[in-house]
Amino acid sequence: MTDISITRLSASEAGFDDALNRLLAWDDSVDHQVNESVRHILGEVKLRGDAAVMEFTAKFDQLEVASMAELEMSQARLEQALERIPADQRDALEAAADRIRDYHQRQRQDSWQYEDADGTVLGQKVTPLDRVGIYVPGGKAAYPSSVLMNALPAKVAGVAEIIMVVPTPAGVVNDMVLAAAAIAGVDRVFTLGGAQAVGALAYGTETVPAVDKIVGPGNIFVATAKREVFGTVGIDMIAGPSEILVICDGQTDPDWIAMDLFSQAEHDEQAQSILLSPDAAFLDAVEASIRKLVVTMERGEIIARSLTDRGALIQVKDLDEAAEVSNRIAPEHLELSVADPQALAEKIRHAGAIFLGRYTAEALGDYCAGPNHVLPTSGTARFSSPLGVYDFQKRSSLIGFSAAGADRMGRVASVLARGEGLTAHARSAEYRLDQDQ
């Protein structure tokens, strides 16, 4: 079934704000049963380590093993996968990895330090995380590109050890995923998935080393487990469904725009594709392209469902209004398919990634443009950023007072500490005052 009924809105019509809110509404409330199940799994893994991990893997992934060693994949196996995949795939993965590495190197932050007039040193020491875990989904949605996008920023940051987990339900292995791990320089790979994999990474087991941060996409069990272990380890954002917002001046081939909308919609039924244009005839043309092209798509049913349930074609007064609506949505992917995309980008305050101009298909960003494809969804671009090298570095403040500085600022600290009723703070500062003053 590829019948499509796509919502049409106009930003100037009465009730547009409410209609937009309904369109964007996304229920991310936690399922109580999933929660209970995840807590049970995490508790068992924390308590019983490897034994629990093996039991849950047998139960959920139909993968029975005699020892945990069977759930680890050797570097030789990764290299074998790299040799085995078609040459064009290997070349494409390597080309993508080069661009991703090159872009992310520009995100590295360095330590800095300065000295003020009285010899006091202040600064910030930047260090990589020691060990990071990357969750990679297995089965039907196995994405080698995600391996590159999650592992390479950690590598560029200088993380010493990268542990990847990927479920292999019933033993099914994806060679392209393993090849990507080899290219990205992943240190160890365990064929684990679900909440049990997250638990193993967060708490450590006899075999799986505990990591400092867990990143990567996963199903509701994985997402819930990550939320649960947040605090014990760091996590990246919990991702919602993927979204694209296209702003077009009406001068791009409508087939191109239709296909760009499809490229989000094909992810899953909850994905969201929205087009804004000041040109009503263009919206009609894109709708016609959608109807024409959807029947030619392998994932046409998913696309039709997604566009019908969550898609929209929205007429705006002009590109300024389009920027306003876009800032309200704070989309994950924003395509500016207009004559002067840089000028329009100036007006954009919130977006995960901005794709500039008619030639910049969002799909290029998913694979090989260079920037990360892990982006804030569901409006969280209002306060969060793409996954980056900065997610694998952390900072320590550096403070070194000279005797003169300790005297000058100790007097300030003493007044404030006493104002807050914290006498030990005050006296600790007062000991360092120049007693002759």
Added chain:
Amino acid sequence: MTDISITRLSASEAGFDDALNRLLAWDDSVDHQVNESVRHILGEVKLRGDAAVMEFTAKFDQLEVASMAELEMSQARLEQALERIPADQRDALEAAADRIRDYHQRQRQDSWQYEDADGTVLGQKVTPLDRVGIYVPGGKAAYPSSVLMNALPAKVAGVAEIIMVVPTPAGVVNDMVLAAAAIAGVDRVFTLGGAQAVGALAYGTETVPAVDKIVGPGNIFVATAKREVFGTVGIDMIAGPSEILVICDGQTDPDWIAMDLFSQAEHDEQAQSILLSPDAAFLDAVEASIRKLVVTMERGEIIARSLTDRGALIQVKDLDEAAEVSNRIAPEHLELSVADPQALAEKIRHAGAIFLGRYTAEALGDYCAGPNHVLPTSGTARFSSPLGVYDFQKRSSLIGFSAAGADRMGRVASVLARGEGLTAHARSAEYRLDQDQ
């Protein structure tokens, strides 16, 4: 009662690892009843807005008002507080604010963009958050320094509107807190607290505008509410009890070190103060200083409880071993009270803030050194950073392909997309290929 029994350990003794783990163990498991109560409050605030906020404020803060307007404090009231506090307090707050502003300005990140050989533009656009909420505890633990530490980085980042909430149980207002808000340039202040304040900031009400991120410390209800609204808005880290780790070579006045340990211990009974030294006689001397000084402290009972329950004096082989133990602990505050603190700091991988040398009392960092006093606790310095300007800025990736670039990289994207079974992605890229090639 200021009786103290402080744990003594040696890093070389058998069972040290287990003893250290027991010492550091901190149960941050969520209380089920608190959880239920917080969910109820958040649900009501989301549904009924101002009305619910007023009801909960009457119930929990014994503050009855006829309208929400009574729960907002005018800028005039903040200015009045600034005029009213003693001159030395005002001077101290302003001196602290200047240094905090100066340090944080160096954390600002700027947008960048570059063009590669075929004219493709890549970059990162850095923008401030639109609106931020700051939670400031009221009542007995009212800390004006926290207002500066939370508001100033947001201000430096360029956040357009800062909303502060501070409970005033039974109408009790702290002028120093309001004065700090005036100095920091807070835009609006509501006298709200607890989960209801967090809910009002996260969802917005008729009167309180919804914010994009909520930062600032609070009790278990506030922490639980922040954890709950995470995703709808951004939050800072959930803080555990405060901690200090002091590494001393034995050459600092033991009274100074004892008082430094007290300055954490006086926060609350769960605070943790640990001293590492290779000099056993020095550990004895500090213990003697502790016993001598604790009876002179206003908050002596809290200090005695904290040091007895969670404090420790640990003998290490040498400073290298001290650095190793410190990296395992990943302390919030780390004092290097040694002859060559910069050399020792090189060996430190994980710490919220590092205090260099004998003159650098940790208390200086709490108030006026410049760096932030909101720091990662409970070992989370392994993967997180002090609160900073970067917490109030976010990034958008910029990608602009030239026709030549879209052709070259589109071929790569097409191979990878087809390898992942995502045909719409592939076709969207293929439309932009140079069809003559």
